[in-house]
Amino acid sequence: MTGHAWDGNELLVRQFEGHRDRLRAVAHRMLGSAAEAEDAVQEAWIRLGRSDAGRIDNLGGWLTTVVGRVCLDMLRSRSSRAEEPLDTTSAAPLAEAGAGPEQDALLADSVGAALLVVLDTLTPAERLAFVLHDLFAVPFEEVSAILGRTPAAARQLASRARRRVQGAPEPEVDPARRWRVVEAFLTAARDGDFEGLLRVLDPDVVARTEAGVNAGAAAVAAGAMTYARLAGVARPALVDGRPGLVVPADGRPERALAFTFVRDRIAVIEVVLDRQRLARIDIRPVPDAFGAGPEQV
CATH class of the missing domain: 3.10.450.50 (Nuclear Transport Factor 2; Chain: A,)
Structure with a gap:
């Protein structure tokens, strides 16, 4: 490998690491599992390595789109197997900070059980529209591109998810x-x-x-x-x-x-x-x- 290629790879690694926390947060809220979130982020890195990174104008947006698509595929696969979300009491913790069953339990205990409802009862498309737009302010134009639907359809999915989340019962709190x-x-x-x-x-x-x-x-x-x-x-x-x-x-x-x-x-x-x-x-x-x-x- 030439020195020039190595320098370019190091720069790409640094840029990716700058986006890692946000990508992990997106994936964790999409999937409800820290372990699966790390898998999704790693898959985004692999796909970045296979792409012509020099032609990507907005790396953060590109990576968010990739992670969204990966999570959507994982959720659809989970639904097609009629599986429940990953059992957070048995998931093996990872070396990455913040990954593991304790974080999964914390996520599920969010106020109003909102995120738990999103992860457990919404369709994959509703989950993606709600999490990306409502929690991470991703424009509906970008959400629609991930879903393969119109922006109006993506907006409707998020709205439907939001109504169900807002209607979820509140847990007892102090x-x-x-x-x-x-x-x-x-x-x-x-x-x-x-x-x-x-x-x-x-x-x-x-x-x-x-x-x-x-x-x-x-x-x-x-x-x-x-x-x-x-x-x-x-x-x-x-x-x-x-x-x-x-x-x-x-x-x-x-x-x-x-x-x-x-x-x-x-x-x-x-x-x-x-x-x-x-x-x-x-x-x-x-x-x-x-x-x-x-x-x-």
């Missing part, structure tokens, strides 16, 4: 404990405490804004640390019924954060910046949330 997690997140963001943020974030946490998505605890924690000034004025709030934070400015919300939890860690952070969206969502400040018992929040 609201006060979740407010303590929010408080710990806010304190760590204010103090620039990277390790403190990692302690309250799920390894596969997703932070989503209108502009894009960050995935993985390290990336989300690093992003939170850059907003220490905003964290200084943020206040606890119920955001569309979920524990979260509101950042006020001139007497009105400038931004709102809604949290989805996996047990005692934050798994999804939805950040709303758009003024029109802020005006539509229900934001209720909770001044005493960090010291209140469940009956008060």
Whole structure:
């Protein structure tokens, strides 16, 4: 192998590793199994090696599309064999951080059992449309290309999945404990405490804004640390019924954060910046949330 070819391969490895956390998060939420998610990500790397990488303009988008197609094939194969999702109590843990049955159990325990419903009851096409669009902000044009359907059909699949997820029963939770997690997140963001943020974030946490998505605890924690000034004025709030934070400015919300939890860690952070969206969502400040018992929040 020539030096030039080796340099190119090293660059491709570094670029792929930069996308690995997000790809793993996509696959894990699609498949419900950390082990299968690693298989899907590895398959994406193999396919990248077989492609003309120099002609790929948007590597992140290309890899997400490949992982989506791989996951879709795996889900369809699972359905055709009439199999249940992988038994998370017997799955062998992998060397990769965050992979294994413990992570599978955490994923299944998401608030409102939403992700469990997605993985267990939706069709493969519905799962893909919901996970890619609603959790990772992939445009319907790209989702439709993976499914081989029109954007309108992909939108309808996601909408149908969303209605079923929103109708899923809520598991019993301790609201006060979740407010303590929010408080710990806010304190760590204010103090620039990277390790403190990692302690309250799920390894596969997703932070989503209108502009894009960050995935993985390290990336989300690093992003939170850059907003220490905003964290200084943020206040606890119920955001569309979920524990979260509101950042006020001139007497009105400038931004709102809604949290989805996996047990005692934050798994999804939805950040709303758009003024029109802020005006539509229900934001209720909770001044005493960090010291209140469940009956008060």
